Amino acid sequence: MTGIVPAVEVQGVTRRFAARKGPGVTALDDVSLTVAPGEFVSLIGPSGCGKSTLLRLVADLDVPTSGSIEVFGKPARQARIDQDYGIAFQQAGLLPWRTVAGNIELPLELHGAGKAARRRRAAELIALVGLSDFAGHYPDQLSGGMQQRVAIARSLAESPSLLLMDEPFGALDEMTRERMQNELVRICAETQAAVVFVTHSIPEAVFLSTRVVVMSPRPGRIRSIVSVGLGEMSGRSEDLREDEGFFRALSQVRELLHGDEAAPTGARGVERR
């Protein structure tokens, strides 16, 4: 791996949120993580483990209290200014007064791409996410899953080598969710982008990822990193969900997550849930 500039390099990052009273909250405590180009890394953990905070720091939507973050060898801020990443959030966050095509063109338009180039790129992406019949529709005419597909197409608009996704399927029903995961696998295989993917679904993390980063809360730390080893993106399909390796990785991640809960609650001898 030496000589290759990592897509994301997080070193000793701590993020503390000041509180009006008391010592404040440590959302992330001395976190280090490297993501290789083309790698799909999921961040998983219970609420409050800082997984979204970590993603926001990589995107430079927030600044770490200490530590350093580099994206393709540049400081996160420079990477944001250079538009080295595409981003999708839990809410699709489409502009309701723009059509599907208009929403996908938004980043291109803001960064001064020509009209013809914009049109062409939007049409490509709309086909990629399977919404060709809906290019002229407005967001309020689309289902939640379709809106999220538009948001993903928008994040891909400038062909970034890094995709940051913050629970993009979190608000979708289970069936739509699995279909979207299959599509994301296909899209990633086609675009060859590295992905940092925040989720709280264990099967989702295992199905999609090269590596799953298991985090623990208060303060947010990396508990362990599981290499899923289910093969290349291009080889992943629906059958994988029945695969033995899939189940093995699933239980491994689950044990790591639950070991986390056992520590504080076990002491009091209380079984939660």
Added chain:
Amino acid sequence: MRASQPGLLQTVLAPIVFGVAVILLWQGLVTGLAIKAFILPAPFAIGAEFTANLQNVTNGMAVTGRNALIGLIIGALLGIALAIVSALARLFDEMAAPVVAALSVVPIVALAPVLYTMFGAGAETARQLVAALAVFVPVYFNTLRGLRQVRPVHRDLMRAYAVTNWQATKAVTLPTALPFVFTGLRIASSLAVISALIAEYFGGPVGGLGKSITSAASSSNYGLAWAYVLGSIILGLAFYCVALVVEKLVTRRSGG
């Protein structure tokens, strides 16, 4: 999206049938109970006065309507401009908030006599200013609220795109605020007519609807007074409907 739109026939016909029924009932009561004209004139009598004095009524509508429109434009521009300043500068917002709040509780038409002495009783300026002040308050508050409605996810998106403040304002802040601005304008549109009209009661030149109503009533010409009231209702409705149509056009796509 609504599951089923009521038919055009239903939306148009139903209110018309209802209106005709009310007018007939009114006419029947007035003639049946022999109600005196100074208490309540019969609708047909009002209609007759209205058509007989159509020229005078429309002239009155033009005078009052012009004052209301000028007031609406001045008040709206001022309201929008100051709301933008308030949204950009927190200090200005904190300074302006109590002043605007005070302004909103002033019975604005009560300023009319003072303004007549300031600008002279022969000018329409006082009436236009009264309308402008009445318009300013709802437009200011609604615009300011609209400018603060940018969703966090859109703010994050704009930051992720590393665009300039002005680009973000154009792409997200203004379109988000627009429906709120037009809601403010819709509320303000009827206020403008009412204020311009009531302001005429306190003095100033003759010719407007308000003056015509008072002078017709004081010369015991009740049918004519009501004909001018009818003119005022039509004028108010016209302002409101235009504002409503514009609002509907603008807010078609801002449901989220």
